[in-house]
Amino acid sequence: MALPRISAQQQRKIEAVLTKWVGKLTWEALVERIKLELDIETTRQTLCTYAGINVCFKKKKAQLRGVTPSLYTVVTASDVKLVEQVERLKAEISILEKNNAEQLRLIERIFANAKAIPNLDLRALIKTRPEEILRK
Secondary structure (H helix, E strand, C coil), X not given: CCCCCCCHHXXXXXXXXXXXXXXXXXXXXXHHHHHHHHCCCCCHHHHHCCHXXXXXXXXXXXXXXXXXXXXXXXXXXXXXXXXXXXXXXXXXXXXXXXXXXXXXXXXXXXXXXXXXXXXXXXXXXXXXXXXXXXXX
C-alpha cells in the first residue's frame, strides 16, 4: 500500500516536532510520535525522501549527541590534517617537557654536588665561555 505524500504544511509540523524533541531520537520513535501527535501514518523511508525533514533529523540527532552544527557540517581533509598536526605537536611538547624537566634535575644535581666541593666558586661554573662570545 502506497502511503500518501506529505504536504508542505505537514512537513513543517514534522520539523517542528523534531525541533522540540527531547530524549533519544530514532526514526522509529519519530514515526511513532508523528502518528500520535499529527495523526500522519508514514514510514522512515518516506520521511528520508524529504530533504527538510532529513536535514532537521540529522541536525537534531547531532545536537542530542553534543555535536554542534558547525562541527557536524563542515569537516574537510585539511581539518583532519590540522587535527593530526595538533596531536603530533602535543606529543612533541610532552616529550620536550619531559626532557626539560630531566635536564633541570641534572643541573640542580650538579650544583648541589658542586656546593659540597670545598673552595669551589659556583660563579666559575656559570661564567660565559669564549665560544659563546663569538656567536653573538
